[in-house]
Amino acid sequence: MSLSAKQKTTVKEFFGKMSTRSDDIGAEALSRLVAVYPQTKSYFSHWKDASPGSAPVRKHGITIMGGVYDAVTKIDDLKGGLLSLSELHAFMLRVDPVNFKLLAHCMLVCMSMVFPEEFTPQVHVAVDKFLAQLALALAEKYR
Amino acid sequence: MVEWTEFERDTIKDIFSKIDYDVVGPAALTRCLVVYPWTRRYFGIFGALYNAEAIMGNEMVANHGKKVLHGLDRAVKNMDHIKESYCELSQLHSDQFHVDPDNFRLLADCLAIAIATQWGSAFTPDIQAAFQKFLSVVVFSLGSQYH
Numbered sequence: 001m002s003l004s005a006k007q008k009t010t011v012k013e014f015f016g017k018m019s020t021r022s023d024d025i026g027a028e029a030l031s032r033l034v035a036v037y038p039q040t041k042s043y044f045s046h047w048k049d050a051s052p053g054s055a056p057v058r059k060h061g062i063t064i065m066g067g068v069y070d071a072v073t074k075i076d077d078l079k080g081g082l083l084s085l086s087e088l089h090a091f092m093l094r095v096d097p098v099n100f101k102l103l104a105h106c107m108l109v110c111m112s113m114v115f116p117e118e119f120t121p122q123v124h125v126a127v128d129k130f131l132a133q134l135a136l137a138l139a140e141k142y143r
Numbered sequence: 144m145v146e147w148t149e150f151e152r153d154t155i156k157d158i159f160s161k162i163d164y165d166v167v168g169p170a171a172l173t174r175c176l177v178v179y180p181w182t183r184r185y186f187g188i189f190g191a192l193y194n195a196e197a198i199m200g201n202e203m204v205a206n207h208g209k210k211v212l213h214g215l216d217r218a219v220k221n222m223d224h225i226k227e228s229y230c231e232l233s234q235l236h237s238d239q240f241h242v243d244p245d246n247f248r249l250l251a252d253c254l255a256i257a258i259a260t261q262w263g264s265a266f267t268p269d270i271q272a273a274f275q276k277f278l279s280v281v282v283f284s285l286g287s288q289y290h
Contacts, residue, residue: 028268035268036275052268105252109259109271116260121177122195124256128178 003133007126008075014123015072018115025110026065027058032106033099040099064103071134078137090141097142100135107131145280147222154273159219163261168212169205171257173198175250182246211250218281226284233288244286251278 003011018025034041035052044050050057067085074081089095108128112119119127147155175182177195189204191197198204217228236242255275259266 032268032271036272105255108256109266112256112260113263113266116263119260120195121174121199124174125178125195 001129001132003075003126003129007129010123010126011075011130012072014111014115014118014127015069017118018111019069021114022065022069023062025107025114026063026068027061028110028113029103029107030057030061030064032109033103036106037099037102040102043093043095043099065107068107068131068134071137072130075130078133079140082134082137083141086138086141089138090143097135097139100138101132104128104131104135144223145225150269151273151276152222154270155219155222155277158258158270158274159216162212162258164209164212167254167257167261168210169208170260171250171254172204172208172211174253174257175246176204178253179246179249182249185240185242185246212254215281218277218284222277225280226287229281229284230288233285236285237289244282244289247282247285248279251275251282254278 015022031052031054034044034050034057041050044056044060047054047056049055071078071082079086108119108124108131111127112124176186176192176198183192186192186204186207189201189207191201192204214232218225221228236244255271255278258274259271
């Protein structure tokens with residue numbers, strides 16, 4: 001389910017529009033991940049506070065969104081572009097890939113909250129596909 | 144039996160008292176058909192579904208979206224007996240419509256996004272968690288009579 005040229009453009013344009021709010025959306029998305037799917041907190045047991053809205057969660061959400069934005073610039077070759085991030089997730093973090101889907105869903109919820117007009121069904125499908133491709137690229141080195 | 148906190152019960156009742164069925168139902172089903180195009184396999188009789196614009200303008204999709212959203216009402220009224228409330232509907236979806244139950248999960252995700260679009264920041268993480276828990280129980284119940 002790879003992105004068409006038009007969908008790549010749609011993704012770049014929407015992420016461009018989103019850029020002023022990207023930190024908020026990143027922070028909020030990770031907060032929602034731990035709120036809606038509490039089992040994901042298992043990856044953050046080294047934090048004093050992994051509850052929704054906590055400082056470490058928000059900070060890390062911003063970091064993750066930064067990675068997503070970087071991936072937009074590498075949209076034409078996600079596997080190649082995300083090689084080292086994939087190695088990090090595969091050998092060090094060892095996040096079960098099912099969680100990429102859960103976080104993607106939370107990102108989509110946040111995008112639709114902040115940009116209800118712009119996040120049309122057409123934008124939704126393009127961004128959903130992009131995040132799915134991103135997840136695949138991140139899982140590339142797992143086994 | 145599912146255990147619900149008071150917050151969760153109140154949240155579900157609140158969501159469904161405020162929801163605009165005529166907007167959210169169609170929006171959710173439309174998104175499902177656009178974002179997960181394989182779901183169109185179940186709606187051959189709806190006519191033109193070949194692209195996003197066709198789906199978004201399709202009156203049968205809109206009407207069916209409202210119907211599906213109202214299908215959640217019985218769960219709202221019967222939160223302690225959701226599985227039983229959906230016995231018949233589950234059999235129907237299995238034996239008559241032959242719907243892959245994973246599609247219920249996809250529609251539930253689209254419903255969360257449709258509500259988020261309407262409510263904005265009022266759709267807090269806690270409310271989202273309660274809503275998605277509720278939907279996952281309905282999704283499970285709808286798949287429960289498959290054989």
